[in-house]
Amino acid sequence: MQMSVISRSARVARIVAGVLLVVGSGPANAALVPGNLLGVSQSDVTSMITAAAFSGDYRMMLSASPLGMVVGLDVGADFVLSTLPAASTAALPTAGVSPVPQYLPMLRLAAAKGLPFGLNLGFGYISDSAGNLLIGGALNWAFVPGDILRPAIALRVGYNLGNISFIQTRTTKIDLLLSKRFGGLLDPYLGFGAYYVTGSLNVPIGGATGLPLTISGNAAVWAGHFMVGLPIKLGFIKITAEYDYSFLGQTAYGLRGTLSL
Secondary structure, X not given: OHHHHHHHHHHHHHHHHHHHHHHHHHHHHHHOOOOOOOOOOHHHHHHHHHHHHHHOOOOOOOOOOOOOOOOOEEEEEEEEEEEOXXXXXXXXXXXXXXXXXXXXXXXXXXXXXXXXXXXXXXXXXXXXXXXXXXXXXXXEEEEEOOOOOOOEEEEEEEEEEEEEOOEEEEEEEEEEEEEOOEOOOEOOEEEEEEEEEEEEEOOOEOOOOOEOOOOOOEEEEEEEEEEEEXXXXXXXXXXXXXXXXXXXXXXXXXXXXXXXX
């Protein structure tokens, strides 16, 4: 019976994610098509890669609290709308991208499972026929599990791989989180940490319209960020809203709907 409920929820999550993919992310992907690259500078390459990495990053959207082992399963889909920093909105036209989108919508299927010793393991994935891909995961360790009086404190490490149009990224992240449960309804959290981005532009090099030979299509950057989130649980349904800000000047607004058992 329990596996039947989980199976049905996974099918619903796939349908929701498919609808969001058609409605939300298609136009943004279609807009990110490079043209003449002769005016691209090294700082332009870096800003495009870091913006794509932050937009497509896997966000666990869970508090510091352990999910537990009785069932400890959280499965559904999430949608993230991120702004583009000024450096990226200036860089994309130099790569021939027009029009430049104001926001980048990203979505994925998401699941998390509680493990022993206060661990939560999360995973997210989405892809399409155009070759766009987002796949990532994170491990959360609640070294202070929290109780009625004390907040939960957790260390989180994550990794994400993204192919967004002509931009390929890899992101490694480490965060410290604090959260406090209020009954079985609310579990607000806040966290901060650092992430390391490596990436490349999948574009021609040299020639009449390619990337200048003096410019590398690769970049590697460290950056900091902080986040706040509010999970609301109504029976087996959980809705989580999250705000994530990168110190590179980019903001992400996330919303996740899951079946939480």
